[in-house]
Amino acid sequence: MIIYGYNSTAIATEQLVNITCPNCETKGEVYAFILRRHAHVFWIPLFPIGKIGVAQCQHCKSEFKKKQMPEDMKRAYQNVKSDARGPIWQFAGLGIIAVIAGAIYVNGIIKDGQNEDFIHAPLKGDVYECKTSNGYFTTLLVDGVNGDSVFVFENNYETNKKNWAQWN
Ligand SMILES: [Zn+2]
Known part of the structure; x- marks a missing residue:
């Protein structure tokens, strides 16, 4: 209420x-x-x-x-x-609404920054969110890094929603 x-x-x-x-x-x-x-x-x-x-x-x-x-x-x-x-x-x-909106915005910037850090230095266990060529989202789990190669598990599921993480 x-x-x-x-x-x-x-x-x-x-x-x-x-x-x-x-x-x-x-x-x-x-x-x-x-x-x-x-x-x-x-x-x-x-x-x-x-x-x-x-x-x-x-x-x-x-x-x-x-x-x-x-x-x-x-x-x-x-x-x-x-x-x-x-x-x-x-x-x-x-004022409170403005502060909350500002916090959400800043949080988004920080998250974007984290994604960038992941891409520059992939580590085992990292999960990337990817947009596939047909416009759907999927995720890649990093299994290992060897030199300039990154081994990933591809998620078997694709979704049109973000934040889907179901590993097989
Ligand atoms: Zn009077």
Whole structure:
């Protein structure tokens, strides 16, 4: 079972100094609260998916959603919202994916390098993966090395998949 969804985190709280509360007429007591939502998988934040927020008067505790705000409050709120930057950890999941992808890539390079080492210095017991002329894969097992000759057992099976190793 994969648990996923979204969470939000508070990223800005700012006093809207010039704004008067339309409910109690108090000036400078309205605050903008901005949150940034992020998608998560197993509670690991994956990436941000937008900002949400609300304005609240600290005097009368009235809350104003964006569409309820008078024009001046909405402008001040939007300024706070567009300036608010979320924390980088909301990208943690993407970072983890990038690290894993990078590790797989590096591992592939190392494996390629090992194959090259084998070819330059074949030893008894080495196994080569070969692509046969008809496009199938097979493997060769090194039995012995004598001067410039390498004696191999050929796998009796060919496959169209890599990583097949069945010796007869
Ligand atoms: Zn108020």
